[in-house]
Amino acid sequence: MKRVMFSQPHKHMQLIPVPMEGTTTGLNFPMEAKLNAASGNLDPGVIFETGLPFSHLCSKVSSDMTHHQVASIYERMFSRLDLASDVKTAKNPSYNLLLTKKYMFMVPRRAEKAFGISLNSMVFAGTILVKTEEEKKSVEKEGPLAFMKAVTWGQ
16 A cells, blocks of 8 residues: 655644534534444454444543553554554554544545545544535535545555
8 A cells, every 4th residue: 555645744633622512412523423333342452443434443442441551552553554564664654543532543544635625633533624615515515424435545
């Protein structure tokens, strides 16, 4: 897989308060329902896929995990998604990592934009930030999943 760089030449973190504004379902963020359904009765630390049509991995996490346990999940996901090969060849792998109180979700990226709109990691939480009415109409027309698929690698 060829990896490419995107909008930020460095790793950075975004802290988003939950529940997210506009979430009226009792969920903290729109994708939480998909993660809940896919994880079922799995124990924290077990790595799984959600059935979404792009390369990704997830794991439940819990507040009683040590930082070593959380780091181990991250390292196993990083390796299984073959992101480590980029590091060995001196490339900075492109991926998004979402970490909530319940889940870790890692997604390799292949593009910065979809349908002309720059996307950050929040697309994988189920939120697309738009700047114009035209961009809003594009999101409504294509749907969030089309945007996710456009910036990721297939299964």
